[in-house]
Amino acid sequence: MTGSSTLVLRGIHKHYGDTRALDGLDLRAHGGEILGVAGPNGAGKSTLVKVLGGEIGYDSGDLTFASRSGTVSSARPTAAVVHQETSLFPNLTVAENICVARTEQGWRYPRAEDREIELLAEMHLTPYANRPVSRCSLVVRQLTEIARALLVGDADVFLFDEPNSALTSEESELLFQHMVRLRDEGRVVLLVSHRLSDLVDYCDSVIVVRDGRVAQTLRGEDLTEVRIAEELVVGVDVHAEHDLGLTRTRASGGRDDGAVQLRDWTHRGNQFRDVSFAIPRGQVTALVGAEGSGARELLRSLAGLEATAGTMAAEDGAKVSPAETEYLPAERQISLFSNLDVGQNIIARLGAPQIANRWGFLRRQAARELEQELSTRFRVRSPGLRSSIRALSGGNQQKVAIAAAVAKSPTLLALEEPTRGVDVGSTAEIYRLLRAYVEDGGSVVCYCTEIPEVFELADSVIVLSEGVIVGQHDANVFDDISTLAHRIAEDAAGSRRNQLSPLTAHRGAD
Amino acid sequence: MPARTRTTPTTEPAREDRSVTLALDRARTRGRDQLRVLNPRIIGLLLAIVAATAVFQAKNANFLTVANALTLLQSMSALVILSMGLTFVILTGEIDLSVGSIFGLTPMVTALLWVHGIAMLPSVLIGLALGCAIGLVNGFIVTRCDIPSFIVTLGTMNIVYGATLLISGASSVDPNYPASGKPVPHGQYQLFRDFAASQVISKLPSQIWWFLGTAIVLWILRHRTIFGFRLIAIGGSVESARTARVHVSRYLIIVFVLAGLFAALAGMLEFSFLGSTDPNAGQNLLFPAFAAVIVGGTSLSGGVGTIGGTVIGAVLLSILDNGLSLIGVGSYTQLIFVGGITVAAVALDRWTTSRHQPGVYRV
Numbered sequence: 097m098t099g100s101s102t103l104v105l106r107g108i109h110k111h112y113g114d115t116r117a118l119d120g121l122d123l124r125a126h127g128g129e130i131l132g133v134a135g136p137n138g139a140g141k142s143t144l145v146k147v148l149g150g151e152i153g154y155d156s157g158d159l160t161f162a163s164r165s166g167t168v169s170s171a172r173p174t175a176a177v178v179h180q181e182t183s184l185f186p187n188l189t190v191a192e193n194i195c196v197a198r199t200e201q202g203w204r205y206p207r208a209e210d211r212e213i214e215l216l217a218e219m220h221l222t223p224y225a226n227r228p229v230s231r232c233s234l235v236v237r238q239l240t241e242i243a244r245a246l247l248v249g250d251a252d253v254f255l256f257d258e259p260n261s262a263l264t265s266e267e268s269e270l271l272f273q274h275m276v277r278l279r280d281e282g283r284v285v286l287l288v289s290h291r292l293s294d295l296v297d298y299c300d301s302v303i304v305v306r307d308g309r310v311a312q313t314l315r316g317e318d319l320t321e322v323r324i325a326e327e328l329v330v331g332v333d334v335h336a337e338h339d340l341g342l343t344r345t346r347a348s349g350g351r352d353d354g355a356v357q358l359r360d361w362t363h364r365g366n367q368f369r370d371v372s373f374a375i376p377r378g379q380v381t382a383l384v385g386a387e388g389s390g391a392r393e394l395l396r397s398l399a400g401l402e403a404t405a406g407t408m409a410a411e412d413g414a415k416v417s418p419a420e421t422e423y424l425p426a427e428r429q430i431s432l433f434s435n436l437d438v439g440q441n442i443i444a445r446l447g448a449p450q451i452a453n454r455w456g457f458l459r460r461q462a463a464r465e466l467e468q469e470l471s472t473r474f475r476v477r478s479p480g481l482r483s484s485i486r487a488l489s490g491g492n493q494q495k496v497a498i499a500a501a502v503a504k505s506p507t508l509l510a511l512e513e514p515t516r517g518v519d520v521g522s523t524a525e526i527y528r529l530l531r532a533y534v535e536d537g538g539s540v541v542c543y544c545t546e547i548p549e550v551f552e553l554a555d556s557v558i559v560l561s562e563g564v565i566v567g568q569h570d571a572n573v574f575d576d577i578s579t580l581a582h583r584i585a586e587d588a589a590g591s592r593r594n595q596l597s598p599l600t601a602h603r604g605a606d
Numbered sequence: 607m608p609a610r611t612r613t614t615p616t617t618e619p620a621r622e623d624r625s626v627t628l629a630l631d632r633a634r635t636r637g638r639d640q641l642r643v644l645n646p647r648i649i650g651l652l653l654a655i656v657a658a659t660a661v662f663q664a665k666n667a668n669f670l671t672v673a674n675a676l677t678l679l680q681s682m683s684a685l686v687i688l689s690m691g692l693t694f695v696i697l698t699g700e701i702d703l704s705v706g707s708i709f710g711l712t713p714m715v716t717a718l719l720w721v722h723g724i725a726m727l728p729s730v731l732i733g734l735a736l737g738c739a740i741g742l743v744n745g746f747i748v749t750r751c752d753i754p755s756f757i758v759t760l761g762t763m764n765i766v767y768g769a770t771l772l773i774s775g776a777s778s779v780d781p782n783y784p785a786s787g788k789p790v791p792h793g794q795y796q797l798f799r800d801f802a803a804s805q806v807i808s809k810l811p812s813q814i815w816w817f818l819g820t821a822i823v824l825w826i827l828r829h830r831t832i833f834g835f836r837l838i839a840i841g842g843s844v845e846s847a848r849t850a851r852v853h854v855s856r857y858l859i860i861v862f863v864l865a866g867l868f869a870a871l872a873g874m875l876e877f878s879f880l881g882s883t884d885p886n887a888g889q890n891l892l893f894p895a896f897a898a899v900i901v902g903g904t905s906l907s908g909g910v911g912t913i914g915g916t917v918i919g920a921v922l923l924s925i926l927d928n929g930l931s932l933i934g935v936g937s938y939t940q941l942i943f944v945g946g947i948t949v950a951a952v953a954l955d956r957w958t959t960s961r962h963q964p965g966v967y968r969v
Contacts, residue, residue, distance in 0.1 A: 429843070429845070434909075435838060500850070
């Protein structure tokens with residue numbers, strides 16, 4: 097190690113049409129430190145990531161980088177970005193992916209040699225070396241990406257962009273362990289995250305980006321979850337949330353007539369078995385369970401996307417078709433249409449009679465009014481209904497996706513991780529919109545991976561483990577998140593102790 | 607019920623603030639809507655047409671004459687009709703290479719049925735139905751067997767062309783002097799020629815009316831029906847469309863049928879205009895058709911494209927074809943021109959749009 101590097105950004109501007117994504121952003125990141133980046137929805141966080149990652153250019157401003165070897169330049173450094181979508185070759189193995197850029201072997205087919213083998217071991221990748229990346233888990237891919245960046249460009253800047261939103265806690269611990277190691281080697285490490293606990297646990301200082309500039313830098317004793325949360329919502333009426341809590345308690349006390357009743361609901365691929373529960377009208381039901389517990393598949397099955405046996409019926413016994421469920425996947429790439437504008441995305445799920453007459457001709461005036469109405473109701477902040485959906489921030493894109501699903505007035509609204517990759521402010525807004533929707537008599541089921549979300553959003557919780565329901569609770573009786581988290585963890589752990597072999601014990605449900 | 611502490615506060619912009627934003631929203635929406643009719647792509651194409659016309663007129667004074675304009679309009683009709691059908695397939699992100707061959711086979715089948723004793727109208731309808739049937743087969747194989755449409759239609763392109771050569775004995779058929787069968791009744795023949803070759807108003811051959819009629823119908827289908835809206839949704843993302851409960855396979859089958867039908871219609875009108883049909887008809891039409899669609903702004907990856915763009919793209923290509931012939935440039939050089947223009951148009955489009963487009967999805 098020759099020393100530590102420094103990355104300095106001064107007055108960076110970036111415009112998208114009329115929108116100022118970055119408006120004179122200053123930033124100083126030192127090697128040997130992890131700099132956290134937080135910011136509400138649309139504050140310019142993702143633009144900053146793209147500028148640093150070299151994906152896009154910037155309009156004006158200075159960028160200087162002093163490398164560990166001491167050279168100073170104003171060229172953008174080789175920044176390795178670690179996020180959910182890796183840029184690896186899915187058809188090649190982990191080892192081959194690392195060897196892709198090596199030139200020492202001339203024209204021969206590249207093969208891992210000492211340096212690569214050593215690195216693979218260091219990154220805990222040895223067991224996966226000969227496995228195609230397409231068959232590796234996300235964390236293995238991310239570690240491979242880091243290994244490649246280390247080997248290929250000896251990257252000096254590492255940018256972790258919401259790296260763990262789809263990882264289990266063990267996996268994210270492993271990933272962060274390597275992030276800390278990169279820091280200790282004197283590299284510049286930036287962590288962009290909406291999980292405040294990660295920022296507090298791992299960062300030496302955290303910048304809060306607002307309106308395209310750094311609004312606050314927190315370090316030392318100031319660096320707490322509460323302070324970040326406060327900074328993120330500066331200028332926002334914090335007390336509004338309590339009103340929400342009260343109305344919500346009243347509403348959920350009044351109604352629990354079942355919208356849909358599931359009986360002996362069994363997955364053909366054995367992801368879940370003999371599941372029976374009611375989804376009440378006017379409530380949010382949360383399905384909770386780790387990856388592989390069957391909770392995600394259970395949610396998808398409500399929309400008919402998994403092969404199942406069993407009955408799904410209304411209260412009066414009439415069969416409910418999965419087509420009456422509107423399902424919203426966690427990935428916005430498959431819930432939205434990138435080629436359509438904001439308004440078109442809002443009405444994309446509709447047909448006759450809402451936006452077309454019975455002959456199939458579009459009712460353009462009706463469609464436009466509906467777009468306007470829904471975007472107002474769902475508080476979509478956009479440069480205009482005719483602007484590209486890609487110009488919106490993640491939180492606003494998600495609001496558009498929810499608006500599109502709600503527009504069909506479904507019997508059930510099934511949401512998979514409704515606020516994945518959405519910042520704190522928009523998350524609260526989405527919760528409130530969903531609460532307002534159920535208070536008008538809608539039924540919402542969501543698959544949640546985070547306990548705070550269950551606490552904030554749900555009226556009832558259904559915990560799944562290894563394909564069976566192991567706990568069912570009224571979420572409103574829990575006073576704080578930790579009691580709820582504790583209870584859910586107990587349910588899941590208890591089931592594992594009691595069932596020696598769940599797969600054989602529950603065979604033969606069809 | 608106990609009071610609950612919450613960790614995530616909410617955002618609530620001031621009320622007057624929001625109404626201002628909405629008013630701005632509406633103003634912008636209106637502005638953009640009007641602008642969209644004449645997007646930069648169309649303006650660019652119109653400028654290119656004007657420039658090409660000026661050059662050809664300067665080189666040959668016969669270019670801007672009524673007679674040549676009529677020739678031009680008539681000769682582009684088949685290309686326009688074929689390209690518009692193809693546009694629907696490309697809008698969904700699929701591809702149909704068989705349209706040129708369908709253009710050749712269907713009039714050939716009609717001609718042979720006709721000279722072998724079947725009446726004119728049933729023969730024509732059978733020909734058109736055959737175009738639909740080939741499209742149906744394409745769509746069915748693409749959706750049910752999950753084979754890329756490029757491969758499927760590369761196959762059917764050759765199957766259909768081979769069938770055309772086989773049934774015709776590789777020679778053209780004139781219903782008045784058929785190699786086999788009997789010459790068709792004169793009255794029927796005249797009636798058939800009238801479909802495309804009659805002069806209904808002043809000296810405009812009726813083929814032009816077919817071209818305008820189909821353009822209007824297909825423009826409505828693309829821009830004013832839920833069908834057109836769902837096609838661009840499918841072209842944008844098949845996965846998202848499935849999530850939105852669009853019957854993707856059904857729509858794909860329909861677009862292949864449409865492409866087959868309009869290829870057959872274009873072939874039939876050409877047969878009607880010329881009075882005889884050639885087994886190689888359509889073989890030289892595949893590239894210009896793709897070029898018209900692409901130059902007209904339809905994205906090969908799907909989800910973006912208009913009927914107006916395709917029509918204007920076809921007009922530009924036809925003007926180049928006609929003008930280059932008039933100023934004495936050989937057909938080999940013309941091929942080079944059309945190829946170059948196609949690539950250049952796409953390159954220009956990429957270059958201009960990539961500067962305004964903010965990346966991919968944000969997280």
